[in-house]
Amino acid sequence: MIMQKYNLIDVASVIRSKNSGPYELTFDVIFKDFDMYEKVKAAKIFNNKMFADLYKIKEEDIINIVHFDPAKAIKITIVRPIPSGALGETDVYGAQQHVPLMNSSFEL
Numbered sequence: 001m002i003m004q005k006y007n008l009i010d011v012a013s014v015i016r017s018k019n020s021g022p023y024e025l026t027f028d029v030i031f032k033d034f035d036m037y038e039k040v041k042a043a044k045i046f047n048n049k050m051f052a053d054l055y056k057i058k059e060e061d062i063i064n065i066v067h068f069d070p071a072k073a074i075k076i077t078i079v080r081p082i083p084s085g086a087l088g089e090t091d092v093y094g095a096q097q098h099v100p101l102m103n104s105s106f107e108l
Contacts, residue, residue, distance in 0.1 A: 003107040011036045017097035020077050022084040024063060025094045027076040027101055037072035045106045046074050054100050057081065 008015060014030035029046075031037035040046065046067075048059040055078070063077040082089040091097060 005105055005107050006036075007105045009102050011040075014073075015098050015102045017094050017101075019084055019092075019094040023080050025078050025080050025097055027078075027098060028073060029076075029101070030071060030073040034072050037069075037074075039108050040074075040106070041067050043106075043108055045108075046076065051076055051078070054104055 008029065011032060012029050013032045014028060017025055017027045020026040031040070046065055048062045048065070051057075051062055051065070052059040057078060061079040063079065064075075066075045066077075067073075068075060080094070084092050084094065
């Protein structure tokens, strides 16, 4: 079996991050087509270890990873490293935290 490498930015139409309250961040990945979404879901590409490694956080800081089939989407919610609006926090809305995810790749 030959594995092929995919850049997430090439197979997803939406990759974004946003606040999910002052203490959580949510990441959304919406795939361009159902076939790729189903392959990624079946291969369990998005899992606690993958996301923790990508964002250099503890796996315990991942609140949930949800696959939403009707929208061909994956939603990941984590504990914010710094609460929204706290001293030292640089992205109040959490809208700029998706870049590591956007730059990620995987093999299928």
